[in-house]
Amino acid sequence: MDLFSDYTLRVVAMGSGVLGATSGVLGSFAVLRRQSLLGDALSHAALPGIVLAFVLTSSKAPLIMMAGAAIAGWVGTLAIRALVTRSRIPYDSALGVVLAVFFGFGMILLTQLQKQPHAAQAGLESFLFGQAAALLRHDVIIMTILGSVALGVTAVLWKHFKVLSFDPDFARALGLPTRRIDGLLTALLVVAVVIGLQTVGVVLMSAMLVAPGAAARQWTNRLSRMVVIASLIGAVSGVAGAILSSIMPRMPTGPTIVLILSGAVIVSLLFAPARGMVWRWIATGRRRTSPPLDPVLMQLYALAQHHLDDPEHGHSVAVLRTMNEKNLDVAAVLQSLEARSLACEVGGGLWAPTSLGRREAQRLFDRESEGVE
Numbered sequence: 001m002d003l004f005s006d007y008t009l010r011v012v013a014m015g016s017g018v019l020g021a022t023s024g025v026l027g028s029f030a031v032l033r034r035q036s037l038l039g040d041a042l043s044h045a046a047l048p049g050i051v052l053a054f055v056l057t058s059s060k061a062p063l064i065m066m067a068g069a070a071i072a073g074w075v076g077t078l079a080i081r082a083l084v085t086r087s088r089i090p091y092d093s094a095l096g097v098v099l100a101v102f103f104g105f106g107m108i109l110l111t112q113l114q115k116q117p118h119a120a121q122a123g124l125e126s127f128l129f130g131q132a133a134a135l136l137r138h139d140v141i142i143m144t145i146l147g148s149v150a151l152g153v154t155a156v157l158w159k160h161f162k163v164l165s166f167d168p169d170f171a172r173a174l175g176l177p178t179r180r181i182d183g184l185l186t187a188l189l190v191v192a193v194v195i196g197l198q199t200v201g202v203v204l205m206s207a208m209l210v211a212p213g214a215a216a217r218q219w220t221n222r223l224s225r226m227v228v229i230a231s232l233i234g235a236v237s238g239v240a241g242a243i244l245s246s247i248m249p250r251m252p253t254g255p256t257i258v259l260i261l262s263g264a265v266i267v268s269l270l271f272a273p274a275r276g277m278v279w280r281w282i283a284t285g286r287r288r289t290s291p292p293l294d295p296v297l298m299q300l301y302a303l304a305q306h307h308l309d310d311p312e313h314g315h316s317v318a319v320l321r322t323m324n325e326k327n328l329d330v331a332a333v334l335q336s337l338e339a340r341s342l343a344c345e346v347g348g349g350l351w352a353p354t355s356l357g358r359r360e361a362q363r364l365f366d367r368e369s370e371g372v373e
Helices: 007-032 036-057 062-086 091-114 137-156 158-166 168-173 178-217 223-247 253-271 277-289 294-307 317-322 330-339 355-372
Strands: 343-347 350-353
Touching (some): 007 036, 007 137, 007 158, 007 178, 007 223, 007 253, 036 062, 036 091, 036 178, 062 091, 062 137, 137 178, 158 168, 158 178, 158 223, 168 178, 178 223, 178 253, 223 253, 294 317, 294 330, 294 350, 317 330, 330 343
Antiparallel strands (some): 343 350
């Protein structure tokens, strides 16, 4: 009930939820494009921009801090592109170089600034790990506006982002301006980083971008569903982290949100249907314990070739047993083939392949023949 009665908790929870939803949507594209480290580089590159914005304006107003972070983040992306296009440094190495150089420069500026006698610079170090408890109503409004603009642009250019994420070569063949689209998508990631600096800080912001998308990817193979699931995971984790940090004393909000996101990723990796490790282990065990179907189907097909004038001519289970190993439960295999519409009982305990079964058996024969050749 504190979520509805406590003004501070309500503001922090709303801000964290907005950040989680925005990061989940935009981070999904970074995950699909294997650019997870890009969010890390952008968030660390924002630190010198924050410090320089304070030095030039002597103000810690949210818009000024965000503007400084955005400019520094964009300069970081330009530096990454320059390293990749004008040198032999690979993309991942360029990300690492920009991350280290910009963050190191920001730490030097921050350290030198804190040695100054005036106290106006106090609190800038909170941008390292975030200070969600300091969020105010107008901060959340700014975050919501920026996040809504970013999500609106994503909705308008959905098809462009989609084809760029899955097949950039095809996007170029269609005549799409892939460099501009890529730059715009990177700019939206900068927006997500900017609105999250005060909540989780530059160090943990990369987890907000990567974790929701990585968790959502385990639950679906469709981009639209992945984006929705990632947005929900991010928003719920943000609100839950804010509530949990308010309940437990001396529990910072940013790290709590990241821990909850980490738990969501672990649960998804283990229990997501089809892709989860537990489900894969169960499916593998079932395949190991289930009888092989292909040999019996191919034997039925071979026997049916002797009765081409009568496709429904059946053969007994006893005949099939003589063609297989003694420990093979031929009756159970036939039941499985019948369940898959590959074989049918034609009466009197006799079995024959269906038309679908004959086509499947012929495909297996052709595959084996190609393998022999």
